[in-house]
């Protein structure tokens with residue numbers, strides 16, 4: 001199950017799992033029909049901030065072996081002195097509380113069913129390195145890293161691994177449209193990245209796939225940067 005699976009990165013993650021032959025469910029608050037139809041996978045409409053909506057979706061979908069907590073709000077920006085308080089709450093409600101609710105409900109079902117499983121969260125390198133105007137979002141992703149460690153340490157005894165990926169800026173269709181090749185905005189981001197390019201959605205999906213795979217059997221509680229070395233600068 002890929003939450004936010006109709007969006008830029010989520011769709012690439014769902015595509016990668018589908019190509020590997022997995023039974024994929026695209027879960028999103030919006031655009032499920034189109035995304036699931038285009039990928040030829042299952043889809044379910046749900047709101048990760050609403051416990052009842054999550055329960056209904058999980059009842060419909062059946063057992064989940066791999067949960068990718070990818071749904072998130074990115075579009076809210078503002079400097080500390082200006083960000084409206086309700087905007088801050090909206091970010092935390094989706095990115096932190098929503099990720100918590102999904103993790104709790106899916107993990108409860110895994111434990112009750114005696115099934116091992118894997119959870120991969122979408123964090124951000126911004127959770128560890130500040131950019132002016134993005135602190136609300138970045139705070140939420142630092143909390144996602146803490147949530148990842150919390151879940152990992154408590155769910156290990158049930159054979160459930162929990163990790164995160166922490167991308168730098170990713171060239172989703174939305175971002176690519178907002179900062180085209182050669183634009184000052186694109187150049188400003190790229191100048192911070194030692195590998196001198198932004199991540200592709202496939203770069204992120206590949207690491208999610210690895211963390212969900214048997215190759216990562218001894219990895220839990222970590223948040224893997226996919227940032228072209230941005231943290232080194």
Ligand SMILES: NC(=O)c1ccc[n+]([C@@H]2O[C@H](COP(=O)([O-])OP(=O)(O)OC[C@H]3O[C@@H](n4cnc5c(N)ncnc54)[C@H](O)[C@@H]3O)[C@@H](O)[C@H]2O)c1
Pocket residue numbers: 003004005006007008009010027028029030031046047048049069070071072073074094098122123124125166167168169170171172174175
């Ligand atoms: N794009 C980037 O540069 C970047 C960088 C680092 C991390 N991330 C993280 O990757 C994830 C995906 O980002 P994206 O760029 O693909 O964004 P996106 O906006 O394209 O996709 C996000 C998806 O989440 C869904 N969603 C939002 N609120 C929801 C809710 N309450 N319930 C269910 N679904 C909901 C949206 O409908 C959308 O389809 C996010 O968690 C984001 O914070 C993105």
